[in-house]
Amino acid sequence: VLERLIEQVIFYSRWLLAPLYLGLCLGLVILLVSFVAEFFHFFSTSGVFSSKETTLFILELIDLVLIASLLTMVAIAGYENFVSKIDFKENMERPDWMGKVDFAGLKLKVISALVAISSIELLKVFLNTGSYQ
Structure with a gap:
């Protein structure tokens, strides 16, 4: 009886991850605000854009x-892998990768994205070396 109770607590504790995945979705809202702010900042600073400024702006986007x-990707794949499958109606679009990314595949995708993001950050620093002196 005690073993069954412990197993149920452990099994249902996966639902404690759901608010964390919702938090990642709220992070998307913050990124959207940053994206829009970048647009307004870029177009409000000057009327003439140098190629360097334009490149840095595009890299930031x-x-x-x-x-x-x-x-x-982390929110959807993590939720589907660790909490519950996302049920879709027949007429709803579902990206091909959904339901097919396991934990190992998710780790590879995260690492690939981090490498790409880091590369972009390094390129921005390289292009903007004048402001670091």
């Missing part, structure tokens, strides 16, 4: 999109 994609 790519960086935000990669982070948002990473959040989405």
